[in-house]
Amino acid sequence: MRARCIRAVARKEMIHLLRDPRSLALAFLIPLLLVLLFGYALSLDVEELAAAVVDRDCSPESRDLIRRIDASRAFAVRAELETDTALSRAIDAGRVSVGWVVPAGWGAALRAGRPAPLQVLIDGSDPNTGSQARAFAAALIERLNAERRGGRHAGVPPAVEARIRIWFNENLESRTFIVPGILAVILMIAGALLASTAIAREAESGTLETLRMLPLTAGELTAGKALPYVAVAWIDVLAAAVLAWGVFGIAPRAGIAGFLLASFLYILVAVGTGLLLSALAGSQLVATQLAILATYLPSLLLSDFVFPRQNMPSALQALSALVPATYFIDLLNGFYLRGIPASGLWPSFLVLFGMAVALAAGCVWAVRREGF
Amino acid sequence: MNGRCVRELVRKEFLQLFRDRRNRPLLIVAPLLQLILFGYVVTTDVRETRLAVVDESRTPLSRSLIEAFAASPAFRLQASAADARSLEEDLLQRRVDLGIHIASDFAVRLTARRPAEVQLLFDGSLSHLTSQRAAAAQAVIEDWNRRLLSLGSEPRSPAGGGIEGRIRTWYNPNLESRPYFVPGIVAFLVMLLSLLFTSLAIVREKEAGTMEQLIVTPLRPVEFLLGKTIPFFLVAQGQMVLVIGFARAWFEVPLAGSAVFLFAASGLFLVCTLGVGLWISTVSRTQQQAVLTTFLFLVPFFLLSGFVFPIERMPLLVRAAARLNPLAHFLVIVRGVFLKGVGPTVLWPSCLALAGIGAIVFGAALLKFRKRPG
Numbered sequence: 001m002r003a004r005c006i007r008a009v010a011r012k013e014m015i016h017l018l019r020d021p022r023s024l025a026l027a028f029l030i031p032l033l034l035v036l037l038f039g040y041a042l043s044l045d046v047e048e049l050a051a052a053v054v055d056r057d058c059s060p061e062s063r064d065l066i067r068r069i070d071a072s073r074a075f076a077v078r079a080e081l082e083t084d085t086a087l088s089r090a091i092d093a094g095r096v097s098v099g100w101v102v103p104a105g106w107g108a109a110l111r112a113g114r115p116a117p118l119q120v121l122i123d124g125s126d127p128n129t130g131s132q133a134r135a136f137a138a139a140l141i142e143r144l145n146a147e148r149r150g151g152r153h154a155g156v157p158p159a160v161e162a163r164i165r166i167w168f169n170e171n172l173e174s175r176t177f178i179v180p181g182i183l184a185v186i187l188m189i190a191g192a193l194l195a196s197t198a199i200a201r202e203a204e205s206g207t208l209e210t211l212r213m214l215p216l217t218a219g220e221l222t223a224g225k226a227l228p229y230v231a232v233a234w235i236d237v238l239a240a241a242v243l244a245w246g247v248f249g250i251a252p253r254a255g256i257a258g259f260l261l262a263s264f265l266y267i268l269v270a271v272g273t274g275l276l277l278s279a280l281a282g283s284q285l286v287a288t289q290l291a292i293l294a295t296y297l298p299s300l301l302l303s304d305f306v307f308p309r310q311n312m313p314s315a316l317q318a319l320s321a322l323v324p325a326t327y328f329i330d331l332l333n334g335f336y337l338r339g340i341p342a343s344g345l346w347p348s349f350l351v352l353f354g355m356a357v358a359l360a361a362g363c364v365w366a367v368r369r370e371g372f
Numbered sequence: 373m374n375g376r377c378v379r380e381l382v383r384k385e386f387l388q389l390f391r392d393r394r395n396r397p398l399l400i401v402a403p404l405l406q407l408i409l410f411g412y413v414v415t416t417d418v419r420e421t422r423l424a425v426v427d428e429s430r431t432p433l434s435r436s437l438i439e440a441f442a443a444s445p446a447f448r449l450q451a452s453a454a455d456a457r458s459l460e461e462d463l464l465q466r467r468v469d470l471g472i473h474i475a476s477d478f479a480v481r482l483t484a485r486r487p488a489e490v491q492l493l494f495d496g497s498l499s500h501l502t503s504q505r506a507a508a509a510q511a512v513i514e515d516w517n518r519r520l521l522s523l524g525s526e527p528r529s530p531a532g533g534g535i536e537g538r539i540r541t542w543y544n545p546n547l548e549s550r551p552y553f554v555p556g557i558v559a560f561l562v563m564l565l566s567l568l569f570t571s572l573a574i575v576r577e578k579e580a581g582t583m584e585q586l587i588v589t590p591l592r593p594v595e596f597l598l599g600k601t602i603p604f605f606l607v608a609q610g611q612m613v614l615v616i617g618f619a620r621a622w623f624e625v626p627l628a629g630s631a632v633f634l635f636a637a638s639g640l641f642l643v644c645t646l647g648v649g650l651w652i653s654t655v656s657r658t659q660q661q662a663v664l665t666t667f668l669f670l671v672p673f674f675l676l677s678g679f680v681f682p683i684e685r686m687p688l689l690v691r692a693a694a695r696l697n698p699l700a701h702f703l704v705i706v707r708g709v710f711l712k713g714v715g716p717t718v719l720w721p722s723c724l725a726l727a728g729i730g731a732i733v734f735g736a737a738l739l740k741f742r743k744r745p746g
Contacts, residue, residue, distance in 0.1 A: 020657070026664040030671060037672070041690040042681040044416075044500035050684060091542060092718060094704070097684075117538050124541035125711045128416035128500055129682055131547045134539055135507030163489050164506055167463060169496035177497050189667060197660040205579070284659040285572055289398050292564075297406060301413045306680070308469075308498065310420045310448075316412055330466065337497050338464055 001219050009216065009224020013198065017228055024232070027194055031186040031236045032243060038182050039248040044174040044306070046132035048076040051098040052090050055080065059107025065118075068144065069100060074136035087121065097123045098133055110148075168337040179244045180336040181305045183237065184266070184325040188295040190236045191270025192277075195229040196291035199278040199367070208370065218368040222360070226271050233267040252335040258342025262331040265352040269324045270295065272359030279366035299325035327351045377591050381599025385573070389603060403561045403611050404618055410557040411623050414680075415549035418504045422450040424468040426459050431479035437490070440516045441472070446508040459493070469495045470505060482520075543711045554625045555710040556679045558615045559702050562638070563645050563673065566608040567666055570649030573600050574741075575662045593741050601646045608642050609635070628713030637705045637719070640726040644698035647733030654741045673699045701725045 017024055051069060055062050070077040078096055081087050087099045101119035109116040120137050124130035169176045202208040211221065241259075245251040252259050273295055281287035301307060302316065303325035309317055320326050327348040334345045342349070389395060423441060427434050442449040450468050453459040459471040473491040481488040492509055496502045544551050577583040586596065612635070619625050627634075648669060656662035675681060676690065677699040683691060694700050701722040708714045708722075716723065 020661060022656075023658070023661050023664050026661075026668055030664070030668055033668075034671060034675075037675055037690075041686045042675060043685055044681065045503070046500075047685065092712065092714065120539040122539065122541045124544040124547050125552055125707060126682060127544060127547040127549045127552055130541055130544065131416075131418070131504050132500065132507075134541065134547070135504060137539055139507070139510075163491045164494065164509075165491065166494045166496040166502060166506075169499055169502070172496055172499035172502055174499045177499070193663065193667065194660070197663070201658075201660065283392070284663075285576070286392075286395070286398065288659070288663045289402065289568065292568075293402060293405070297409065301409060306498070307413050307415065308501065310422060311413075311415055311417065313412055316409070333466065333497060338466075340464060344464075 001217070001223070005216055005220040006224045006227070009221055010227040013225055014228045017232070023194070027190050027232050028236065028239065030189060031240050034182050034186055035179060035240050035243050036247075038178045039175055039244065039250075042174075042178070044128060044178075045172060046074055046129055046136065049074060049098055049129070049133055050078045050096045051075040051100060052079040052081050052087055052096040053077055054082070054084065054087050054099065054101045056104045057102045057106040061107035061110050062102045065102065065144070066100075069140065072136070072140055074133065074140070091121060091123050094123070097129060098137070175248065176250060177333070177337060178306070179248060179250050180332045181329055183240055183263070183332060184303060184305065184328045185296070185299050186236060186240055187233050187263070187266055187270050187328075188299045188325065191229060191233040191267055192274035192291050192295040193288065194232065195226070195271045195274030196278050196281075196287040197284045198225050198229070198275060199370075200281050200284045200287040203282055203370075204284055212371050216372060218364045218372040221372055222275065222363045222367050226268075226275060226363075229271045229274070230267055233270060234264070237263045237267070250336065253337070253339030255335050255340075255342045258331070258345070259335045261342065262328060262335075262349065262352065265349070265356055266324060266328045268356040269352060269359060272356060272363055273324075275363045276359060276366055279363065279370060298323045302326070303329045305329050324352060324355050327355075374590075374592075374595060377589075377595045378599045378602070381591065381596065382602045385600060385603040389569075389607070399565075399607060399611070400614070403565060403615050406561055406564075407554075407557055407615055407618060408622070410561075411550065411554050411619070414553045414557070416500065416504075417547070417549050418446045418501060418508055420448045421446055421470055421505050421508070422468040423447045423470050423472065424451045424453045424459055424462050425449065425472045425474065426453045426456055427474050428476040429474050429478035433479040433482055434474045437474070437513075437516055438472075440512055441509075444508070444512050446505070447512070463493060463495055466495070470509065550623055551625050551711055552707070553679075554619050554623050555706045556703055558612070558619060559638075559641070559699060559706050560674060560677075560679060561615060562608050562612050562642070563699055563702075564670065565611060566604055566642055566645045567649045567652075567670060568663070569607070570601065570604050570646050571652040571656070571662045571666045572659055573604070574650070574653035575656050575659050578657065579659060593738065597650060597738060597741060601650060604646055604649075605639075605642055608646075609638065612638050625710065627710055629709035630715055633715055634706070634709045637702065637709075637723055637726070640723060640730055641698055641702040641705075643730035644726060644733055647730055647737050648698075650737040651733060651740060654737060673697055676700065677703050679703060695725070696729065698726055698729050701729075 053066050053069070055066060066077060069075050075098060079090065081090065084101065087101070090096045091099060099121040101121070103117065103119070106116050106118065118141070122130055122133050122137070166172060199208075202211060274291055277290045277294065278287045281290055299305070302320040302323045304320065305325070309320055309326075312320065330348045331345055334340045425438050427438060438449070441447045447470070451462070453462055453471070456473055459473060462468045463471055471493040473493065475489065478488045478490070490513070492506070494502050494506060541547060577586060591599070616627075620627060649666070652662055652665045652669070656665055676683070676686070676694040676697050678694070679699070683694050683700060686694065704722045705719050708719050
């Protein structure tokens with residue numbers, strides 16, 4: 001390994017990158033776009049869900065109920081409809097997701113202490129929204145009942161009372177875990193996707209022959225090709241982390257140094273994957289397709305990011321253990337949410353380090369196969 | 373427009389697409405692989421919440437509460453922690469999602485007919501799941517309470533009164549993830565592949581230098597773009613049939629509406645994605661540029677489509693941007709046909725939007741495309 005040779009290859013690759021300012025701009029633009037979108041616009045939490053009411057009772061009790069529904073955090077009453085058909089049309093067209101139907105005589109039944117049935121219709125097509133809406137509707141009814149009981153005669157208190165405490169993400173905002181977690185996806189795009197064309201491009205345009213003429217070893221070529229992409233991804237991490245902190249106030253609760261080290265290892269893995277695919281694929285089309293298949297989707301889906309691992313079938317759980325993002329997400333979760341120092345997270349560090357070494361060796365082997 | 377010219381170019385594209393042996397598996401295997409991956413993984417159901425319990429009471433009563441949790445499909449008893457400290461350690465190390473702490477006076481208080489407290493500690497990292505898990509835990513405890521009260525001599529006190537919630541869920545009564553997400557995956561996959569292949573179609577000729585040869589042929593720009601698009605249109609429609617068939621056979625997702633209407637709508641959708649792909653292809657110089665530009669479109673298309681993140685919960689400005697997203701409109705159609713079984717009478721606004729976007733995007737690609745070297 002001669003530093004001068006590595007520098008020369010890196011400089012050449014950097015010129016390729018700089019000569020194509022749009023690719024470079026995109027490599028920075030896509031990550032920032034993602035962080036902003038996730039911070040501002042995208043949420044999995046149910047809040048102010050569009051609701052419609054059909055009030056056939058029009059008693060003081062039913063008016064109070066509708067006020068209570070509108071005042072709750074989960075629902076916002078958008079329309080008062082006359083008939084059931086109007087309600088079902090509104091749900092069919094997706095204008096509202098929840099419908100509350102108060103039958104005639106509801107208030108009178110409630111006053112007389114008789115059972116007062118209340119119909120709630122929920123659009124369940126989105127199971128996440130649907131099941132949260134169902135839980136909130138049941139909780140609202142439960143709360144109203146408890147208030148009525150408490151007002152008249154204190155009935156038998158419930159035998160067991162649940163004291164619920166939430167840790168790590170006390171306000172239950174999906175932004176708190178998605179914004180740091182998206183780093184794992186960003187780096188895969190910036191590192192692997194960008195690097196996936198690096199060697200295949202030379203093979204396609206025939207310039208790999210020229211490189212072969214040079215007194216370069218396989219290790220030097222790999223290191224030189226990797227360096228510019230590592231630098232680009234590194235700037236991406238810093239930009240995204242600063243943006244998350246500056247705009248959304250989301251910052252690691254512990255271990256800045258650990259966070260930087262973890263990002264560095266993960267970048268090596270991402271760029272290594274891209275280069276390995278690039279050397280094996282032979283054409284840019286195949287290399288980028290493979291890079292998307294092998295990096296982007298698994299980091300998004302199989303990494304415990306939004307979809308918990310324990311819900312997957314066991315074969316996919318085993319596959320998820322091979323995805324680098326799984327370990328990076330674990331580290332990010334540790335630093336950003338749980339606030340534990342790097343020393344408490346050493347198993348994931350170790351796995352990422354092992355993957356980086358293995359991929360570097362794999363790249364050198366693949367490049368050597370090309371005749372270096 | 374010369375039909376023969378277009379036909380010859382289509383033939384050439386098909387030859388090129390299938391000649392590379394490595395392309396062939398990508399065309400068939402990649403979409404199916406991704407469908408399986410997505411289909412199994414993308415779920416927001418509350419299942420298998422890992423649970424650890426500290427039982428300081430160690431009585432038949434406390435054990436019966438633990439069993440009630442273990443019997444629920446939403447929870448899986450992972451371990452019994454020795455004390456509160458090791459329970460907190462389990463949560464910190466992400467070994468469990470929920471820790472239950474039953475105090476030592478649990479049974480004493482219950483037999484004395486006083487309320488007993490049980491502490492539930494949730495890992496809130498995945499907020500959308502945590503609120504569902506909390507609701508599921510509440511339900512288990514309420515259920516257990518009811519059983520306890522009916523077992524004792526005391527009947528449920530002044531029964532009858534109060535509001536009775538009759539909650540019904542439409543379209544997807546069991547709130548399963550698959551019927552909702554699998555149709556969406558079909559739409560997303562077809563977009564991913566059609567966008568990527570077309571965006572590389574013209575750039576590849578530029579990079580390989582064969583563009584010059586095409587320029588000297590008597591092809592007119594419209595014929596050239598049509599010849600480049602028609603093969604991918606056919607391949608993408610073929611993939612659509614393949615993926616929908618596979619989704620029905622493998623995941624047993626029911627198709628409530630009309631398949632014919634679905635394919636007609638997917639034709640409109642493909643005009644949009646192929647138009648975007650062609651536009652990218654005309655403005656890019658290298659394949660690397662084309663791939664990255666494709667990603668610049670793909671990521672917001674995916675995120676602002678309502679595929680995972682509901683559009684109605686986005687801020688106004690972002691919601692307006694989502695109106696321009698062909699995937700958002702197509703998802704409304706796909707989900708409408710698959711889940712709700714509705715047809716053109718309800719879905720015509722989305723079809724109209726797709727046609728409009730497709731016309732604009734294709735027109736833009738045509739204007740941008742010049743038969744000029746370099």
